Amino acid sequence: MSKYWFLIVFLVCCLATSALTIDIDGVGCSQQTCYARTGNLVIGRQLKTLSECGKDRGEKFCVLESCDNIECYKCNTKKASKAHPASHMIDSSLTQLDTWWQSSLGVTPETIQLDFEGHFYFTYLVMVFKNARPAAMVIERSDDFAQTWRKYAYYSNNCTAQFGMAEDDDVDSDGAVCTSRYSQIQPCSNGEVIFRSLLPTRGRFDPYGMEAQDRMKITNLRIKLLKSQRCIPCQAEINSMEYKLSKMDYFAVSNVIVGGTCFCNGHASECVPLSVESSDNQPPNKVHGKCVCQHNTDGDDCEQCLPLFNDAPWRPANGLTGEPNQCKQCECNGHADSCHFDSKLWDSTNYVTGGVCDSCKHHTTGTNCQLCESGYYRDSTKEFTAANACKRCRCDPTGTSNRPCDEASGICFCKKGVAEPLCDMCLPGYYGFGRNGCRECTCGEGIGCDANTGACPKTTRRNRKNNRDTSRNSKRRERQFRLSVGYDGCDCPEQQLGDIDLCQFDYVLRAKILSADDKGSQVVVNGNIKRVLATRGDAELTEGAIRLYPISWTEIGCTCPLLKMDHDYLIAGKWDSLTGRLLIDQRSVVIHWDRNVGREATEFFEKKCL
Structure with missing residues (x-):
């Protein structure tokens, strides 16, 4: 041969x-x-x-x-x-x-x-x-x-x-x-x-x-x-x-x-075969040109990283050491389909991360789609990787100042005299809702006015006398906050436990009312939890100090349900998952606490809320 x-x-x-x-x-x-x-x-x-x-x-x-x-x-x-x-x-x-x-x-x-x-x-x-x-x-x-x-x-x-x-x-x-x-x-x-x-x-x-x-x-x-x-x-x-x-x-x-x-x-x-090649009638031992890429790489020659794997610079594998030099995934919190490598970011982080997420979805923004975009806030009840983790701010733009809402809590930033949580109406004692906020009523201390015109209500002789006795009763009003405010149509019927389905509420507890504060745009009632009877959802409560938010007091100017200082109550209401607040409104349960009320509530939960 x-x-x-x-x-x-x-x-x-x-x-x-x-x-x-x-x-x-x-x-x-x-x-x-x-x-x-x-x-x-x-x-x-x-x-x-x-x-x-x-x-x-x-x-x-x-x-x-x-x-x-x-x-x-x-x-x-x-x-x-x-x-x-x-x-x-x-x-x-x-x-x-x-x-x-x-x-x-x-x-x-x-x-x-x-x-x-x-x-x-x-x-x-x-x-x-x-x-x-x-x-x-x-x-x-x-x-x-x-x-x-x-x-x-x-x-x-x-x-x-x-x-x-x-x-x-x-x-x-x-x-x-x-x-x-x-x-x-x-x-x-x-x-x-x-x-x-x-x-x-x-x-x-x-x-x-x-x-x-x-x-x-x-x-x-x-x-x-x-x-x-x-x-x-x-x-x-x-x-x-x-x-x-x-x-x-x-x-x-x-x-x-x-x-x-x-x-x-x-x-x-x-x-x-590459896309330009015909896959028909090809000899079995032909060496084709399109790589089936691994190591999170992409391209005909694996010459680039996959769209979502650009957190580090692309590199070829090392044939001497065997190091694959895999492409690194960007952290986009599930809100982007691609990212790009930024050499300046890579240098500034001492070569730890260089990926910038592209076209963040689901109303997110930021290098890693880690923030809610303007006009949206973070829903704390959901993982941030969820598609609906960012919710649209509900604030009325007319009554809102500076920015739509707090990106972390969704709380609205209301103008002067405008009521939370939505900044869409005047506080009690204010009128003329508009782009400049609301103006304070001029009917006298403790007396409201027409929310649209500011007109004062007709007062009785007793009203006038109470107004003259302001200094004499100031200490009492400090402890029994706003209980002297009376509005037409504000009805505070006495509640009976036997008529109420306690299973529908997010929280049921025994609390002692200590004080109340007027924050201008909201009212906060301070109390002390003595016993937690039930919670639902994300409402996690323990005995100790508590804050209650009677939204009916600020939204409709009504002091129902009535809360007296130094009194114990059975209180049942809703939990605002966005702000973590315990809310009280006219649908809430507020009943003076005694042994019979405690026994009835316990038996109710044992029999009907399983």
């Missing part, structure tokens, strides 16, 4: 072995560097040349058959048996022993070009020539789809004369050198040219580092055949064979192997 056949068998075995090994290693590479299958990149693709022997017409050529014999033949692209197309460089020479590509006579320079549909990693080239190898040739590469080209290597039997370079010494701007190793005229057939993109003397290197990428990542490979040469018969009169020798001025290549793999930056162990 010739040296050529040994070379082909060796390479095929190496490719098969490497493919099997890498597939096994690729399983579970989510926590380490991935390696995709290596193969012959020519398979399933086309080699392009400038010419073809016998294109559209017959063409005569001659071949040195033996030391003293030259035979001549005719090539013709219209006859399959006499055609020598570029595809014959791709078919396996182990099964197609007599196929080759051949250029037209006298075409110099000739080129053989391989174009890829994406980026690939090129590792080596093997060419086997049907006739004598070229006297001069160049291997070139492009990584921008043939927009620009760079040299890989020069080959010549006289580097100085052909390229002006000293053999194996001078290096051009692309890092290429010239060698005569594969440019000798012998052998006259089946001579090989071998090129490795990285020489074994390179030593240890990261195959996904920038230096390796600069040499190995390509989109196009081109071989420029610059000068042919002819083998001369051993014993022959050159003049008598001049005609036949002139028909030997061509290039002929029987096989081309381009070793490599899809380019995935160490983030994939498998590749599939």
